[in-house]
Amino acid sequence: MTENGASPNTSKRQIWSASFGSSPIIGTAIHDGHLLRDDLLDTMALSDAERLYEEDPYTGEMISGLTNRIIGQRSRFEIDLNRARDAAVYLTPDQSWGLEVWRARPSDAAIAASLSVHDDYYAMLSAFLDRIERSHGRFILLDVHSYNHRRQGADGPVTAQVKAPDINIGTISMDRSRWAFAVDAVMEHFASAEIGGRKLDVRENVAFQGRGEQTRFVHETYPDTGCAIAIEFKKIFMDEWTGEPDTRVVADIRRTMIALEALLERLLRERQ
Numbered sequence: 001m002t003e004n005g006a007s008p009n010t011s012k013r014q015i016w017s018a019s020f021g022s023s024p025i026i027g028t029a030i031h032d033g034h035l036l037r038d039d040l041l042d043t044m045a046l047s048d049a050e051r052l053y054e055e056d057p058y059t060g061e062m063i064s065g066l067t068n069r070i071i072g073q074r075s076r077f078e079i080d081l082n083r084a085r086d087a088a089v090y091l092t093p094d095q096s097w098g099l100e101v102w103r104a105r106p107s108d109a110a111i112a113a114s115l116s117v118h119d120d121y122y123a124m125l126s127a128f129l130d131r132i133e134r135s136h137g138r139f140i141l142l143d144v145h146s147y148n149h150r151r152q153g154a155d156g157p158v159t160a161q162v163k164a165p166d167i168n169i170g171t172i173s174m175d176r177s178r179w180a181f182a183v184d185a186v187m188e189h190f191a192s193a194e195i196g197g198r199k200l201d202v203r204e205n206v207a208f209q210g211r212g213e214q215t216r217f218v219h220e221t222y223p224d225t226g227c228a229i230a231i232e233f234k235k236i237f238m239d240e241w242t243g244e245p246d247t248r249v250v251a252d253i254r255r256t257m258i259a260l261e262a263l264l265e266r267l268l269r270e271r272q
Contacts, residue, residue: 012035015073015117015121016070016072016073016124018069018070018124018128019067019068020068020131021067022067023067023261024132024136024138024140024265025066025067025068025141025142026070026128026132026140027066027068027069027261028141028142029059029063029072030071030072030082030214031076031080031082031145031146032057033072033073033074033075033076034051034052034055035074035075036077036078037074037113039110040078040106040110042103044077044103046077046099050099051075053148053241054076054099054148056144056145057146058237058238058245059146060072061250062144062250062253063142063144064254065258067261068128068132070125077090077096077101078114079114081118081213082143082212082213083212083213084213085115085118088114088118088213089106089111091106125214125217129218129222129226133222138225138226138271139222139225140227140228140264141214141226141229142186142229143170143210143215143229144257145212146233147168147207149235149236154241161201163206164207165203165234166200166202166233166234167190167200167201167203168203168204168207168208168231168234169187169203169229169231169232170205170208170229170232171204171205171209171230172209172211173211173216174210174215174229175223178227179227182227182229183229185263185264186229186231186264187202187203189256189260189263190256193252193256193259194252195252195253207232208230210229215229233253237250237253238250
């Protein structure tokens, strides 16, 4: 494994990887990637470690046992697939946690190249979901991310638990009443699982509300048939400052996600 959990054979030419099969459940890890195009390297002001801190390493591994999965290979500092197109390239510090991302503003051609990836991704996602909708009628997309809770330094205080659940479920962009059966099942499933030797604190719309572009796209494009649930794992599965994973916790999350796929498939079948 590389520092962000990707295969050591991952080509710098890859943008995302996708696996497609017979299931109405889809897992995505679109911030898992760490790669940058060569033409951006000279203008990038951030170190590998600084980029990795704000990325979502190992989320691709968490969903790797699902039948349908899409894993981003590019760093969100090249193109953020979970932001609206006009904000998907970070150009000012207010877009990127106060970070100065670039030594000099990328050229218009470089920005256009990044934005074309955003366009291509949502065209691909639409085709991917259209096919699942035709086969299964309805679908549930599990939009997996992670978040930091030691922003004051490796030895600094952690974010108070009341503000930072172990798993934050984001649902703000969905018709909550329509999909309550799925949201409640996801929350109960994670709360009852043993991950890293303990039960986790699972809450809804606390640290994040699920306002990302991908969930918005799903609910706007498939208002009656598509449910996208944002799942934010606090970085209890890794050292967020060194990037070192707790492989046991990552494996437990992967196992729990596989069981969740089967549970959600059953719930969808019962409501046909």
